[in-house]
Amino acid sequence: MSATETAPLKAEYVLPSGAWRVVALLCVVGCLNYLDRTMITTMRTSIVQAMPMTDAQFGLLTSVFLWVYGILSPFAGFLADHFNRSRVIIVSLFIWSAVTWLTAYATTFEQLLATRVLMGISEACYIPAALALIVDYHQGPSRSLASGIHIAGIMVGQSMGFVGGWIAELHDWNTSFSVFGVIGVVYSLVLLVFLKDAPKSRETEAKPAGPPVHFFEAVKSLFAEKSFLLLIVFWAFLGIIGWMVAGWIPTYYQEHFKLSQGMAGLYATGYLYPASIVGVILGGFLTDRWARRNPDAQIYIPVIGLLIAAPCIFVASYTDILPLTITMFMVYGLTRMFCDTNIMPILCLSADPRYRATGYGILNLFACIIGGLSVYAGGLLRDMHVDLGRIFQSAAILMILCIGLLYLIKKEADKKAGTL
Structure with missing residues (x-):
């Protein structure tokens, strides 16, 4: 671990020119990344009318994307470590947009x-490269906030998936893909002109040029670090929690409170997503403010977030008061996202700066596989007549385990810092 990562952040640290411009540019790319991949799910009726298919086939359209995306994420991250990060992002955007148009x-x-x-192949190259480029630019007291703002852009794109269905209703399903592809x-x-790699950092200046x-x-380098192995488990657990809640919260509202499908969907997304978007930005802001005095803020803020989120899930799964359930899920969405905004800063504690994108790609692989399995496991439990409240309570228990993992990650990072 470098002194840059462990020493208290100094007030005189000056961001490289264009650091916030890069975040703004990538917010738009992140929004397009999730919008292009998710809008197909909102135009099911239009697509099935145009080309008849079974529900299993329609579901496969999303599943095959997730499988390809997850499996290729480590290799995609390696491309961003091996080549120019900004060019990997630009090529990725161009190809997936061309595929969207196609x-x-x-x-x-x-x-x-x-x-x-x-699309799974081309989009896999984006997020590891984008997060690595952001932390290349933001090495001082702005790293978590910059990461959080970018994730907020991604979540805006995720929440805008309905636009595809809306356009399909007004015109046809092809129009959405044509418009957003172009x-x-x-x-x-535009990015060819304005998006550049970060200037040489203090980390790399202090080291002689290494082999390619x-x-x-x-x-091998990543898996040799015990803290990285713990981080894989931590991120996989968070994937289980996130997919479990997102995948089953509409059904929970519908069954527990006897709501219509439309109202259940509104309560599940209309309140949770805005709270989560605020959460990634707030988590980054709080982390960076605290990091000026305590370099372990990127660990402590997620811990605080999980300590709040876990009991909120418990309360939401027990109460029969709808406004209280909505409020508890909103607070969960707000504070649970403190982890997402800090995942790349935490990765920086253990990963060699040359391998950050590859490391995030590996984390993405496990999160996709484990997260997808958790949704399926939730279905199996439902078939066994297990109440959704119990499933959400198990998510709260996993959050407590995640707190323990963060403690172990910090312990390993401190141990490594003491040897340097």
Whole structure:
């Protein structure tokens, strides 16, 4: 671990030129990244009418994207470590936007499935490169806030998925893919002018030039760190929690409070997502303010967030008072996101700066696989007539375990710092 990562952040630290411009540019890319991938789920009726398919086939369109995206994430992260990060981002945006545009011309299920595979390949390259580029620029008391603002942009895109269904109703399903595909291609050309890699950092200036980055050497270096192994488990647990809540909260509202499908969906997303967006920004702001006095703020803020989020899930799963349930889930969404805004700063505690994107890609792989399995496991428990309240309570228990993992990660990071 470098002195930059462990020493208290100094007030005289000056951000490189364009550091916040990079965050703003990548917020738009992150928004397009999630909008392009999720809007297909909001236009099911229009797509099935145009090319008949079973529900299983329609579900496969999302599943195959997730599988490809997760499996390729470590390799995609390696590309960002091995080559120019900004160019990896631009090429990724251009290709997935071109694929989005191409999707509008699919006429069969097989063609549509092929475009989802191509989108999974191209989009996998974005987030590891983007987060690594942001922390390259933001090495002082702005790292967590910068990461949080970028994640907020991603979540805006995720919450805007309804736009696809809205446009499909007004026109046809092809229009959404054509419009956003062209927007992405044009924006990638804009990034060619304005998005650049960070100037040489204090971390790299202090070290002699090393050998070229190789994938298996990067993996070996990362897995040699006990703190990184603990971080994998931590991020996988958070993936289980996030997918479990997001996947089943509409059903919980519908069944527990006897709501209509539309109202249940509104309460599940209309309150939770805005709270989560505020949470990633607030978590970053609080972390960076505290980090001026305490370099362990990126550990302590997530711990505080989980200590608040866990009892909120318990209360939400027990009460029969709808406004209280909504409030508790909102507070959960707000404070649970303190972890997401700090995941890359925490990764920086253990990962060699050369392998940060690869490290995040590996974390993404486990989160996708474990998260997807947790949604399926939730379905199995439902088939066994296990109450959704009990499932949410198990998520609260996992959050307590995550607090313990953060303590162990900090302990290992401190141990490593003491040896340098």
